[in-house]
Amino acid sequence: MAKIAYILLCHKDPEGVIAQAQRLTAAGDFIAIHFDGNARREDYERIRKELDGNASVVFARRRVKCGWGAWSLVEATLGAVRAAVEAFPRATHFYMLSGDCMPIKSAEYARAFLEREDVDYIESFDFYNSDWIKTGIKEERLIYRHHFNERTQKAWFYRSMDWQKRLGLARKVPSDLVMQIGSQWWCLRRRTVEFVLSFIKKRRDVLRFFRRTWIPDETFFQTIVRHLVSESEIRTRPLTFLMFTDYGMPVSFYNDQYDLLLSQDYLFARKISPEAKELKARLGELYSATGRSFTISNEGRALFAFITGRGRIGRRFAPRFWETETSIGRERTLMMITCKKWHIAKRLVERIRSVNDTPAIHYLFNEGEANLPDLGGIESNLDKRTRHRRALVRMLFDYWKTERLIFCIDPASTDLMQDFYNDRAQVRLLEIECEFTDDYLIGHARRVGLAAEGSPQATIDRLMPTIRYDLRFESDRIREFDFPGFHRIRQSATVEENAQALAAFLDIPAKTAREIMGSEHLFVD
Known part of the structure; x- marks a missing residue:
């Protein structure tokens, strides 16, 4: 022994x-x-x-x-x-x-x-x-x-x-x-x-x-x-x-x-x-103590990084962009869709693609697999895409020979949103406002490493208000920037209300927007 x-x-x-x-x-x-x-x-x-x-x-x-x-x-x-x-x-x-x-x-x-x-x-x-x-x-x-x-x-x-x-x-x-x-x-x-x-x-x-x-x-x-x-x-x-x-x-x-x-x-x-x-x-x-069992979840460091990071990343100061990329193009229209529930934004993008000819990409700067075409290596990883973001987007416009492009972006990426709004292109932003149940927030905490299957309930209970506030903070911050061409659809709104916002964002007829928003499964988790 x-x-x-x-x-x-x-x-x-x-x-x-x-x-x-x-x-x-x-x-x-x-x-x-x-x-x-x-x-x-x-x-x-x-x-x-x-x-x-x-x-x-x-x-x-x-x-x-x-x-x-x-x-x-x-x-x-x-x-x-x-x-x-x-x-x-x-x-x-x-x-x-x-x-x-x-x-x-x-x-x-x-x-x-x-x-x-x-x-x-x-x-x-x-x-x-x-x-x-x-x-x-x-x-x-x-x-x-x-x-x-x-x-x-x-x-x-x-x-x-x-x-x-x-x-x-x-x-x-x-x-x-x-x-x-x-x-x-x-x-x-x-x-x-x-x-x-x-x-x-x-x-x-x-x-x-x-x-x-x-x-x-x-x-x-x-x-x-x-x-x-x-x-x-x-x-x-x-x-x-x-x-x-x-x-x-x-x-x-x-x-x-x-x-x-x-x-x-x-x-x-x-x-x-x-x-x-x-x-x-x-x-x-x-x-x-004897006979005591322990459930190991090991989320301590991820929790600490999350809590302390909230005070630094994009709050006290924004990341600085040390290199200037080429302009996307004055006559081009870039449309960003932001939503914390990525599957809902992707679902909306697929609906838009099914009734509209505009090229659309999922979370271009937030997930590795974005189904991008071969652009000579610039598309190969997130670091390269983010570092050369304007050049990448311009290449996508050129690849599809289009003047309109849609991509999804996480609400936390306000630094990227700001950078694109500083371009000479016409930029629009659509926020999808979702409802977050406790079950969803617990799942979110586990997906990002803030909690594990075995995390004590007391830890989860203390964490939940912080996560909920953090998501609300991201939405509030987007509004504080007062971006031009900003629109919002809500899970709690009617199909008609959301169709009007989508029609203005995409610059399409209200009838087409109603067709896109008509899916009863859009906000399903």
Whole structure:
């Protein structure tokens, strides 16, 4: 049976550290604690006193003063790991935690999970070729010797790096290591940990190298484990659920996110807000639970991207168009049909094509399969179509030798609508206003990855108003642009009312518009 030794790095909240240690050891696991040497001594002594006598708790022999991005974080980790290896011979796995982590599964589930495969869980991506580093220096982390901390000694950090660059003092990475990078929150098997400790005892050159790298906690274990363990025995993922904002700050979780956390395919979550007392209490009770089953839906990151993206994409600012395309043509008429229910817009397009000769295309800039003719490659993927949108549309006019063209477009694509309205062509827009039932919205959430079949009902209930508002927002935004040649048909309107709007949009007789709108199946889901 798997027995877990948790490696806890912490620097504050002695009450939380004590509670974490008591919780994990009460369920039959072990814990090795490193309490930052910069933290108050009285807090450390309080933790020692409260946990004294607990045979499943051990402390690192020396308290290291830790600095963000510095070797001291790895040094502290190694100190706790060595203490755990020596104190807990029955431990089969060693799991890195911070003081902000909490379990989101039971101990019973965690042990069964680790027994499922004889592997290590550690992110380890190619340092040079992956995009794991989003901003800031990259190769400079390794090839220059970092004696100063960028957070606390910013001027000296960059001054030192600049001097080394000017003097040609770049150093080489140890030749037998393939540098890797990833999250510091790993879970390693006992033999892997022993391999690592034995390796660094023999290879003092590797230790010297990493001591002067920048942010080594993202490269040290990741590189050495990949060097020592077969790729088939490594799962390149952490078992701790964590997310970061666009500004590189970790996302905090609060009381109302209990069900969301439990449905993620992870064993722990980081980081739990200090104010989330109720969440901490519920997760604490969860770890010792038995017979508990978990439904994994794993929609957490998609939900976060959706909620935060609503504040950025097309709301605070619109995407900028850096290249100007050729005009579609002053004498040509471009007609866009927008509807969130794509199948309804497509159905209307097919009805128009059946009674009218105007070429019409489905969601040209929103779905890959649009049944386009061969236009020399510009039509091959969505990125190319969007990047060269005006040129593409002009080519379609030319291909069909027409002066009128219809295509469907998602209501969220207001940036594209604006761009086409800036052309010299005559542009019209028809919005199809639909009714959205709760069942449809749940299906929509699942289609776009915001929910899964197993998503908790509480998560769905909280999500529904946001999705409904988001759809309404898209419609309201289109109206705010006050596009000329704008028309609307509604699911709630009569056939006659909709026929009048369609006749004006297509510039066709009312009788023909009534024939098109006469289908009783147009708005059927």
